[in-house]
Amino acid sequence: MDFSFTEEQSMLRDTVASYLADNYGFDQRRAALGREPFWRPDVWSAFADELGILGAAFPEALGGLGGGYTENMVVMEELGKALVVEPYLGTVVIGGGFLKHGAPAGAEEMIGQIIAGKAIFAFAYAEPQGRYNIRDLKTTARKDGAGYVLNGHKAVVVGAPYATHLVVTARTGGGQRDAGGISVFIVPKSAKGVSTRDYPTVDGFRASEVYFENVVLGAEARIGGEGEALPLVEKVMDEAIAATCAEACGVLRRLQEGTVEYTKQRKQFGVPISSFQVLQHRMVDMFIQLEQSISMTYMATIRLSDSDAERAKAASAAKVQIGKACKFVGQNAVQLHGGMGVTDEMAIGHYFKRATMIEGLFGSTDHHLARYETLSLGAAA
Amino acid sequence: MNLDFSPEDNAFRQEVRTFIAENYPQALREKQERGETLGKEDQLSWHRILAKKGWAVPSWPVELGGTGWTPTQKYIWSEEQARADTIGVLPFGVSMLAPVLYNFGTEEQKQRFLPGIRDGLVWWCQGYSEPGSGSDLASLKTRAERVTGDDGEEYYIVNGQKTWTTLGQHADWGFFLVRTDPDAKPQSGISFLLIDMKSPGISVRRITTLEGGHEVNDVFLDNVKVPVENRVFHENQGWTCAKALLAHERSGIAGVARSKRGLERLRQMASTELSDAGGALIQDAFFRRKVAELEIDLTALEFTELRTLAGESSGKGPGPESSILKIKGTEIQQRLQELALEAAGHYGAPFLGEAGHNSGIGPQHSLDLAGDYFNGRKTSIYGGSNEIQRNIISKMVLGL
Numbered sequence: 134m135d136f137s138f139t140e141e142q143s144m145l146r147d148t149v150a151s152y153l154a155d156n157y158g159f160d161q162r163r164a165a166l167g168r169e170p171f172w173r174p175d176v177w178s179a180f181a182d183e184l185g186i187l188g189a190a191f192p193e194a195l196g197g198l199g200g201g202y203t204e205n206m207v208v209m210e211e212l213g214k215a216l217v218v219e220p221y222l223g224t225v226v227i228g229g230g231f232l233k234h235g236a237p238a239g240a241e242e243m244i245g246q247i248i249a250g251k252a253i254f255a256f257a258y259a260e261p262q263g264r265y266n267i268r269d270l271k272t273t274a275r276k277d278g279a280g281y282v283l284n285g286h287k288a289v290v291v292g293a294p295y296a297t298h299l300v301v302t303a304r305t306g307g308g309q310r311d312a313g314g315i316s317v318f319i320v321p322k323s324a325k326g327v328s329t330r331d332y333p334t335v336d337g338f339r340a341s342e343v344y345f346e347n348v349v350l351g352a353e354a355r356i357g358g359e360g361e362a363l364p365l366v367e368k369v370m371d372e373a374i375a376a377t378c379a380e381a382c383g384v385l386r387r388l389q390e391g392t393v394e395y396t397k398q399r400k401q402f403g404v405p406i407s408s409f410q411v412l413q414h415r416m417v418d419m420f421i422q423l424e425q426s427i428s429m430t431y432m433a434t435i436r437l438s439d440s441d442a443e444r445a446k447a448a449s450a451a452k453v454q455i456g457k458a459c460k461f462v463g464q465n466a467v468q469l470h471g472g473m474g475v476t477d478e479m480a481i482g483h484y485f486k487r488a489t490m491i492e493g494l495f496g497s498t499d500h501h502l503a504r505y506e507t508l509s510l511g512a513a514a
Numbered sequence: 515m516n517l518d519f520s521p522e523d524n525a526f527r528q529e530v531r532t533f534i535a536e537n538y539p540q541a542l543r544e545k546q547e548r549g550e551t552l553g554k555e556d557q558l559s560w561h562r563i564l565a566k567k568g569w570a571v572p573s574w575p576v577e578l579g580g581t582g583w584t585p586t587q588k589y590i591w592s593e594e595q596a597r598a599d600t601i602g603v604l605p606f607g608v609s610m611l612a613p614v615l616y617n618f619g620t621e622e623q624k625q626r627f628l629p630g631i632r633d634g635l636v637w638w639c640q641g642y643s644e645p646g647s648g649s650d651l652a653s654l655k656t657r658a659e660r661v662t663g664d665d666g667e668e669y670y671i672v673n674g675q676k677t678w679t680t681l682g683q684h685a686d687w688g689f690f691l692v693r694t695d696p697d698a699k700p701q702s703g704i705s706f707l708l709i710d711m712k713s714p715g716i717s718v719r720r721i722t723t724l725e726g727g728h729e730v731n732d733v734f735l736d737n738v739k740v741p742v743e744n745r746v747f748h749e750n751q752g753w754t755c756a757k758a759l760l761a762h763e764r765s766g767i768a769g770v771a772r773s774k775r776g777l778e779r780l781r782q783m784a785s786t787e788l789s790d791a792g793g794a795l796i797q798d799a800f801f802r803r804k805v806a807e808l809e810i811d812l813t814a815l816e817f818t819e820l821r822t823l824a825g826e827s828s829g830k831g832p833g834p835e836s837s838i839l840k841i842k843g844t845e846i847q848q849r850l851q852e853l854a855l856e857a858a859g860h861y862g863a864p865f866l867g868e869a870g871h872n873s874g875i876g877p878q879h880s881l882d883l884a885g886d887y888f889n890g891r892k893t894s895i896y897g898g899s900n901e902i903q904r905n906i907i908s909k910m911v912l913g914l
Contacts, residue, residue: 134517134585134820413904413912414904417907421842424835424838425815425838425842428820429817431515432817435516436517502806510802
């Protein structure tokens, strides 16, 4: 058993942290999110060129630096601390994940594009009717000669406004909620028949409703077996959940530390409010939630390499812990900041908003509790 | 980062498992299964077997009898003991007093007392709390006055009352915090004394707990004469020893391995108990949700403990963060007891004691569950209540 980080992993953390400290302050972030293009392509270029971190989690054989899950965890935690909106999750973790595991023709070249900062991915899996059920798909990819014709509507595709490519789940067969008949495609956003309605999300990210109207795809656009991609989707989604948990740890740390700092400064009744035991114990409970979240993030990250069932159980268990922590730590951080906590001018509220969105990302706490329950205790009667 | 056990670790696990299987006393196992109260000799029998093997005091310095196990080996050791439902080695001598002795005691004190602790020959009890001093331990009033006896030797004459002395009814010796300077600040006037429980003037009175059991006691000290050489560390500096004792041996305090075993038993029980709908209770939507949440919380605690252990092995030492282990560990133990009692349904009610095991009343697995639940409320109170643990984290970790 080993919970330590390699020297390279520690350096990676320091590199990302110090870059963000210099270039991604709260005011810089807010200014950038308020004007076109609503994200920071310069930051993304710096990730690719100056920092070289976009290849950290790819094997050397594919042009990466030879890392994997732990590298994603390290990067995502630092991105969480700075509330970075640039699409590392969608591109490296999810796009990269599908390319690594699905290994379609041309994957190597595409990964090279990711590492170079040229290809940016968004994951179009959710649909308006499907809630958190990733099998609930009305989007269809009808066989047409050697290729497919894609039709459908994907909901709240985070990062789609900045993306060059979409990873799309669609039915090549089966009924609307069947496990079989699901396929995955990589679709250039510029393809004919793809249209989007872009909008901001409440936590400062950008998302789109994405519509596919008779989008013609070649056979090479498909990743994984036709109609057999659900296990692949679940695997990449669990990897995305572990990475999101890591991001949440960064967000939670800032919420917890920011609250401790604030209560030490803020005086009422002539003393710092941090001297009140009722607030001290609340902050201890926030700290415990943070520590338990870090533990579960390690656990889920390590278990990504286990069997499908163990991996899924671990990811859902971690997401339950993180979901609860995001709610508890987020709400109490705002509460302990008093009126200042509900203003737009303090960073704390922005961390709270991200924490709240993470609660529902890739499935709510209830969704993952139910998934864990079935995996651990068997299906309910 | 990985969770892999090395081939050496796996070999160690096999060795430990085989040793327990071949050496755990059959008579003790049967008494446990019948739910009998274990007597002094029962409690010590397993300790003595481990002492012979050299495994009674794994965490001690190797030169004093410790095993020098890695954190992973200690983790395996606690898992295998829980798996085999062994009783534990009592903590009073081994985990509480011994570290004080080998950190603060004289050479003579170490030689005199440590072997008896290690080998399970002397039963120790703790004299800390008083009726007026619980969480505010430093306010303790038991008085020790230094006098010169007729024989020209120096003694302390000790007067006062200690309480919550666990298993003091069996104790040969006790370690006590007493006030030697009533005029100093509370923490500065306390000394740490080792007292022979057979000394004239000591009386032990049973306190019966909610479930009817006899674990804790009042200890009255009436002009008890204690030789000065039985004081550990300097006069009036016993608080230093007391604090060190509280900070020691935090790993293991979480009880992760025992709780995992408890969860297994709960799941087993809930698969034979029936729900209102007639299926297995574990199929009941509400009940299974609670079990799943508990399982997840236990996983989080396990990994927090593993991180703490990893920190210790890299020389960081158990920090005040380990108060998290106490808080979450005891919360989980209590939730397990709560769910087990819930699972028992009607048969949680019969109060049959040891006779219950042959009574044919209700299923065997329901016996004593209410008792365990009532008794288990102590865990969030003892060892520094969970509220005091929050004070510790607040002050020592968050700097509030």
